[in-house]
Amino acid sequence: MKKTFKTLLLILLLILGILAEAAFLYTNDSYTASDRAINLVEDGRDGVRIVEDFGKSIQFIPEKGADCALIFYPGAKVDYIAYSTLMEKLAQKGILCVLVHMPGNLAVLDKNAAERYRDLYPEIEDWYIGGHSLGGVCAASCLKENADSYKGLILLAAYSDTDLSKEAIRTLSIYGNRDQILNKEKYEEYKQNLPNLSEAIIDGGNHSQFGDYGDQKSDGEAGIRRLVQMETTAQWIADFVHA
Numbered sequence: 001m002k003k004t005f006k007t008l009l010l011i012l013l014l015i016l017g018i019l020a021e022a023a024f025l026y027t028n029d030s031y032t033a034s035d036r037a038i039n040l041v042e043d044g045r046d047g048v049r050i051v052e053d054f055g056k057s058i059q060f061i062p063e064k065g066a067d068c069a070l071i072f073y074p075g076a077k078v079d080y081i082a083y084s085t086l087m088e089k090l091a092q093k094g095i096l097c098v099l100v101h102m103p104g105n106l107a108v109l110d111k112n113a114a115e116r117y118r119d120l121y122p123e124i125e126d127w128y129i130g131g132h133s134l135g136g137v138c139a140a141s142c143l144k145e146n147a148d149s150y151k152g153l154i155l156l157a158a159y160s161d162t163d164l165s166k167e168a169i170r171t172l173s174i175y176g177n178r179d180q181i182l183n184k185e186k187y188e189e190y191k192q193n194l195p196n197l198s199e200a201i202i203d204g205g206n207h208s209q210f211g212d213y214g215d216q217k218s219d220g221e222a223g224i225r226r227l228v229q230m231e232t233t234a235q236w237i238a239d240f241v242h243a
Contacts, residue, residue: 030105033082037212041084048091050084057117058084058099060091068241069096069124070154071114073107073131073139075211080105082213083132085227089234095241096124107131107138114142118149128241130154130172132210133181137161140193143169154237156210157182159190170196172240174233176205178220200236205229 041058044050051059058081070090074080080101087097098117103109114129127150131139136158143150144162152170153160157179164171171194175182191197204223208216210233212226222229 030077030079031082031211031213031216033079033084034212034214037082037084040088041081045088045092048088050088056101058087058101059117059120060084060087060097060099062091062094062096064094066091066094066096066124068094068126068128068151069098069118069121070128070130070237070241071098071100071117071139073100073113073129073135074102074105075131075133075135075157076107077105078132078211078213082211085212086210086230086234089230090237093234093238095238096121102135107135111138111141112145114139115146115149126151126241128152128154130156131158132156133158133207140164143167152241153194154240155194156233157207159183159187160193161186161190163193165193165195167195170198170240172198172200172237174200174202174236176202176207176209176220176222176229178204178222179207180218180220181207181216198240202229202232205232 041050047063049061049063074083080099083099087099090097100113118127129139129143129150130136130153136155140153140160140162143153144164147167150169155173157175206222207219209222209226209229
């Protein structure tokens with residue numbers, strides 16, 4: 001009896017070890033930020049103050065002040081620093097941005113991370129939440145639980161499988177017409193979940209170029225440069241939040 005118990009225990013420990021190793025390999029096999037994105041955080045840019053919060057977030061603060069803010073969730077398995085290029089462009093347009101680091105580079109592991117940051121800037125009245133790909137899905141989930149705290153949702157190559165149709169918010173959805181990663185069937189199916197929807201499609205844009213981390217496997221080839229896609233995205237977001 002004892003021998004059987006020990007054998008079962010060893011098998012269970014072996015299975016747990018395999019699962020732990022698989023999880024480690026999955027969460028650490030991520031897309032890394034480009035040198036440009038990393039240098040931006042390290043060196044800064046005129047007009048934007050960049051604050052690093054001990055690996056938990058990077059905050060991009062317009063030096064001339066901001067009247068609104070965006071909390072942004074990165075895409076799955078993407079180093080969050082890769083979105084610093086886009087966040088800096090938004091901050092240059094007067095939007096305070098909080099770029100959130102997720103455990104294992106997976107927003108699904110900390111969906112309500114945004115709730116830690118609004119109190120840092122009590123002077124900001126209009127808060128938005130958003131994200132790229134899976135980050136957008138998780139941002140929508142967070143908004144559902146805290147809808148009174150946000151004025152709107154911003155989705156980049158993402159959809160909301162959470163029903164937000166009854167919430168008093170505005171929604172902006174942006175994706176590229178060469179995106180081969182966004183599930184278009186689910187996107188269309190869940191579009192009814194988004195209230196007051198504004199939709200923008202980037203001609204020549206793909207999935208990967210919302211961040212600064214290279215190209216994702218299976219994505220479509222972009223017809224425009226990465227910085228062009230980011231600048232177009234930043235301008236559409238700025239027009240949306242300042243409308």
